[in-house]
Amino acid sequence: MPGLGTSFGRGGATTAQQDLANADCILIEGSSMAEAHPVGFRWVMKAKEKGATIIHVDPRFSRTSALADIWVPIRAGTDIAFLGGLVRHVLTEEKFFREYVVHYTNASCILREDFRDTEDNGDAYFSGWNEAERFYDPKTWAYEGEDNLSFPRRDLSLQHPRCVFQKLKRHFSRYTPQMVAKVCGIPPELFLQVADHLTSCSGPEKTAAICYAVGWTQHSKGVQIIRTAAILQLLLGNIGRPGGGILALRGHASIQGSTDIPTLYDILPGYLNMPSASKDEHSLGDHLKKNTKPTGLWANYPKYYISLLKAYYGARATKENDYGYDWMPKITGDHSFFEFLYDMLDGKMEGMLVMGQNPAVGAQNARLERKALARLQWLVVRDLVEVETASFWYDSPEIERGELKTEEIETEVFLFPVAGHAEKEGSFTQTQRLVQWREKAVDPPGESRSESWFMHQLAKRLIAKAHASNDPLDEPLRALDWWYPEDEHGEPKMEAVLAEINGWKISSEPAPNESIFRYGVEAQLDGFNDLKDDGSTACGCWIYSGIFPSDGKNKALARESRDYLGHGWGFAWPADRRIIYNRASAAPDGSPWSERKKLVWWDAPNESWTGYDVPDFQKDKPPNYQPNGHREGLAAQPGDAPFILHEDGLAWLHVPKGLQDGPMPTHFEALESPMHNALYPRDTNPVVDWFTRATNRFAPPNDPRFPYILTTYRLTEHHTAGGMSRFLPHLAELQPEMFVELSRELATELGIKNGDDVCVVNLRAAIGARALVSRRLRPLHFDGRIIHQVAMPFHWGSAGPLRGDVANDLMAISGEPNVTIMETKALVCNIVPGKLPRGPAYLPFLNKYASQAGPENLHPEQPAPGAPEGGKHQSGHGQHGTSE
């Protein structure tokens, strides 16, 4: 999300899937949309029916490629080089949408004199690099001058040698079609064909869209891949316009929802920042000072923050006690999943609650994960079936191999039966920020209960315990305003939770507790513009405000679609805007760029923005508005600045702050790669966290033991770690066994026939799979050198009716510097024909093909164990660029 967040302002898809039907060209890369998002793919097919060109860039010829007009095979992990090549093409061939770029992006902003690009330095680093501590100080990345983010100095002719446009042009100057061929294995004529389609389908009359999924995010530089796509779309003028945009295809039904109202440790609902224990955040005032921006929508940060605290602590939150800020937990370091996995492994964690997840199969370096589970004292697993995370102690490869012994495992496992999605009330926030309410169809069987029941009942019991104690440490629990009405099963009424998320005005007398509206329906807020920073409003997630307003209608439950964008069906945050930044769909003067691509425009007689979507702009701010001395909030932004979350109201081609690994994207090789970096004198992202351990090692570049590139993907027939699909007969029979896909050429080379048993081996593990040989994988050619890629789904495990090895056993744990995500889409392996030895014969086999001896940091760019782990400690995730 920082990729989209720092480029445009918000960490969400900029468009709606339905709108893909209006695209003239769709580039799908880092996603097999037809397979992982088959329902949304109907809109791609609709666009194709209307004549759009569909391009799929992927290491594997997938079901998406089969339906595309052009399939471009790419070496896994080289997307920045490919997209960077397109950026260069657009710039050097003058194919960019000049008026859009000049007015709506920061292309014209002048950078500081002491900013140094990789091209200035002639190495792989920007200015601000601290080699000893392995992090960037982003100070020099900013604009020139005082107040530089809010009121940048601009050169609208784009000629100034230090303007972003010139820097960008220079930065990508070496990403030529020949370089793309050298890095990605894509022949220049194929690359140019893609470039021609994209550029001819962009401009006032036409638009192109880009779709991506975890094929971009799960890399050691995933955020920068998305950034490159953002730069490309901005140069082509494709953001905020119909048929344009970047669609971030999320991996689960409510992944967007799980960051909006986060399951992450470092942000709070609505992308507010979690307080940190650092000195400059000891009081609410300090926290707000640090995180509030002078101009743009984030000038309202205190309103959103204090309203959230009022939702948490109700009447206990007062101005005098900083609205309960002291009761909030404070971040003391990196508490992300992998950090606590290591803590678990080291016996530093006593217990764990696992819900909606199956880490014994789904987590990276899953062998390590299963061993870590065995170090816990207690483990609560809530799932539909007994998944591997609950059965690891008696039924896992480690038990079979004698690495773990049931009688020696002390972990007490509590397996709770849960309600399925039709057996509970709630909502999903899907890929395009659309919140859709889900009613309960039937009661769950037996003792099965929803997650909300579990959390609600747990909270009630913990709060009761806290009230029974005198321990001041329990005060944060005692202070909670836990008011939710229950149904006859003890389930909290989920519409009451939604009402709180929407927010309300606080009057002295709360409404009776049975009502889902705490202060009565008329107190419900109609949107986030009504939020106050004086404690008179409460709001559980400001970006969702308006979802359950004072008319008492749950907008997420609305099912009367009025137009093609789906207004009237569900609620898209923010404020039901379906295509965000849609001010950019009109020219600076407020008129549509073209009749064909009109969406939102200035209605001069009525002095209001109007159109087919809810304007993502101040409704009455004229296009020619100038701040004229206004220094704060939205009033400080002119009428032609569509990216209202950014201080300057512009989209950022160059990110002046908010990213850990550079203001502009640079191509780095995957942490494990068979090739060296052809573009820079450094192979890997310098800021990445390697999570170095003897059990989590990385092969050095071009390691002859592991000559093949391995990438992973999802099958349509299964759902991620398989808990919701492998156990269902009608899905299990469709893809019943683990397999690895390889090319005919590689199969011939290794003497493997289709259907043979093979072993996939790398430094972390060896797993067994069936060989699926086809022409859907192709050897890639690099100046006479041939590199093979193999691809593997990852849905199987040891529990349930299907048995299969765990692809994630092969994955290394690593942390992309901005979001601590691991690299699962590009690594290396060896293929050994034959069946994988089971039981005690496994470890000798692994040792034979991947010696477990040697140093922990085999990769020459990997820091020694104990060395500083990059820049992530110095700030948060910057989803909105809110972090310093």
Add this chain to the structure above:
Amino acid sequence: MIGEGIQSTNQRRHSFVEDRVEVGFFTDPTVCIGCKACEVACKEWNDVPDDGYTWTGNSYDNTGHLGASTWRHVLFVEQDQQKGKQVVGTHSLGKDGDDDPFRWIFLSDVCKHCENAGCLEACPTGSIVRTEVGSVLVQNDVCNGCGYCVVSCPFGVIDRRPEPLPDAGGAFKCTFCYDRQKSGLTPACAKVCPTESIVFGRLDDVRALARKRVETLRASGYDDAQIYDPTETSVGGIHALFLLLGEAEAYGLPPKPEIPTIYLKSSWSAAAVAALGAVLAVGAAFAFFA
């Protein structure tokens, strides 16, 4: 067409059974994404059991073929040919000496619901009947499991369900979701198809749609697009039309399907000639010895 939402014939309610309207499927592989939702929806709605966890190694097809417990089957056809004007990697770029085309086609196969149905004609118990909408339906409570229908289907669609599956012994195939249709609902496979590769509707409409689609495709470079709708053979037309790229055989479809009963006349004639011959021979023998 895709994107009509609840206005699509796949989604809206109908009264075809009441109005005795002939219905049909049109299945179009050029928009099929091989998701197999049709297979799953069919099994879920009709309570068809799973029939084994067997990995075949044949592309992504682990279903194999239509049968007693598989009423929709998505074929995964890999061919060394170009699809329309599709560009596949370094190939199909039109460079001399480097033309190495490839295509991957998905096609959801189903019972054809023949105009003259071999299974129906062979059924001795009257278990197999023709419905108001022109579909062919097996009434499982009447079926005695004789299996005559199995050998009489020119497409290999119908089959007897083996032990130990539920209702083993009886013959099963696609019901065209007759129960759903009676309630004005569309068949489950068409209802769930995300790209409307399976279109359900009036037979006349889907036939017209199929013709139009072939025209459109041919105009945009799909030179081998054709409709599979054998009206000229003894099946006399079908209620499940397919768009095919290339030859029917590649999809396991007979180019000229015939129902076995057309051989009845010639076999009965042959039998009559033989019988007459026998009578004459016996007569002649008596005459000789007399």
